[in-house]
Amino acid sequence: MINKLINPDYVFEASWEVCNKVGGIYTVLSTRAKTLQEKYHDKIIFIGPDVWNEKQSPYFIENENLCKDWRISAKNNEDLTFKVGRWNIPGSPIAVLVDFKNFYKDKDLIYGKMWEDFNVDSLHSYGDYDESSMFSYASGKIVESFYKFYLSDENKVVFQAHEWMTGMGALYIKKNLPQVATIFTTHATSIGRSIAGNNKPLYDNLNYFNGDQMAYELNMEAKHSIEKQTAHNVDCFTTVSQITDNECKALLDKPADVILMNGFEDDFVPSGSEFTKRRRDARKVMLNVANKLMGTELKDDTLIICTSGRYEFKNKGIDLYIESLNQLSNSGELGDREILAFITVPAWCGAPRKELIERIENDDKSNESLYKPFITHSLNNMNEDRILGMFNYLGINNSKNSKVKYIFVPCYLDGNDGVINLSYYDFIIGADLTVYPSYYEPWGYTPLESVAFHIPTITTDLAGFGLWSETLKGKENTIESGVKVVHRSDFNYFDAAKEVKDTILQFYRLSDDDVKKTRTNATRISEKALWKHFITYYYEAYDIALNNAYNRLNK
Incomplete structure (x- = not known):
């Protein structure tokens, strides 16, 4: 079955937890990377935030000669600042760490464009919304820059965004680089987690909750908005389990196209x-x-x-x-x-x-x-x-x-x-x-x-x-x-x-x-x-995204 699927030439994955060990998503990405690296051989590129600044990250090994011409061109011509190297994990995939601080000065214009193009409501943002969104937007710009420097319409390219924190990047790519197929993965809906965390009965009332109304009630409108609009606008929407898919149907009004269950590699288990x-x-x-x-x-x-x-x-x-x-x-x-x-x-x-x-x-x-x-x-x-x-x-x-x-x-x-x-x-x-x-x-x-x-x-x-x-x-x-x-x-x-x-x-x-x-x-x-079993769902998601992107461009 896999042989019949459309196979991408390049895969980009953006997450706040690339080279940034925060929670479970780090484990998802870092344990899966070896399997994808073996299949795509440096055509899988991870994008994460440069939160280390001048400090040496234990998770990232910079290589100034890797993609050097592109990096210099992007800095001089597009005002994009980033590091290129390898993620210090099994498989050693290419990683790009983005310095996104430069985009803060334009955030109101960016948010205004997101409202105009996708009805993303950023008016009620607070906390980590700006930081995440600027990283996300910068990630989209990075993919656009790489594509224009190295690739062409002959290449089949997928961009996968993880969690609401990278949704804006997926939307930017859909608008400005529509030939790239987009995937959005929610590992937990922001509203579902908030309902549960506020001691409201999530499961008995799930089918009666209105996600937009609950976002207003729980002061989660901005995060819910970017999450919902990204889910509805990407070429393939995914989540990690059946129970979370039930949340997506009820709270985002969008079922997942594919469920990407989380596997792992057992090479870290001694014997x-x-x-x-x-x-x-x-x-x-x-x-x-x-x-x-x-x-x-x-x-x-x-x-x-x-x-x-x-x-x-x-x-x-x-x-x-x-x-x-x-x-x-x-x-x-x-x-x-x-x-x-x-x-x-x-x-x-x-x-x-x-x-x-x-x-x-x-x-x-x-x-x-x-x-x-x-x-x-x-x-x-x-x-x-x-x-x-x-x-x-x-x-x-x-x-x-x-x-x-x-x-x-x-x-x-x-x-x-x-x-x-x-x-x-x-x-x-x-x-x-x-x-x-x-x-x-x-x-x-x-x-x-x-x-x-x-x-x-x-x-x-x-x-x-x-x-x-x-x-x-x-x-x-x-x-x-x-x-x-x-x-x-x-x-x-x-x-x-x-x-x-x-x-x-x-x-x-x-x-x-x-x-x-x-x-x-x-x-x-x-x-x-093991990932050798669960990775097939990712290949299915790539296929769906590429097919939908092709059909979207050839209407």
């Missing part, structure tokens, strides 16, 4: 003795940090559970994770084996706790706990933090007689946080089980990464990954299958928490042999989400 070593090292760090915080002596067989992701307390299910563990702690159903539950969510983090570092460095085996023995770093908003607030409300204080102990790591795990000092992947490999009971989760990379590291996971049917895993034939919905999918709705919070609690208890009681089988099943699920 054999290296896997065993890293897992052992991670568990040693986890237990040591916990023991130094709490003055305990947790045994090697402690069941280690983790959740992680962005600090979206409700949307990511952080509240439900704590609630389910609290139910388990108070149930009286646990045996002698203890549970250590990590929450690795970047918050408004201050410095690593000095007294904790001193205990770790001195290998202090004191049996006295530190003050607040459940957090590794100070917070700048300690009294307003929602995780600590829930700990306080539930009376969670890691008392000696509690079988469930909690550790909140409120910083990015980049290997240099001062306490854990492991990267996220080198940390998560030590877990026995992960829990991601999301309420709003268009896809869900964290549970996918978990099973890739042979760690069984609990997710929900409100997560794209959870829905996808349910479609796998022959997989029962139990933790022994590798992925347990819990039912969540707008109003079943405590029932869902109980189901998570029961699933953790079920895993807690598994024999060693059953745990091994469960870990194997988790790995098998992850293998079905």
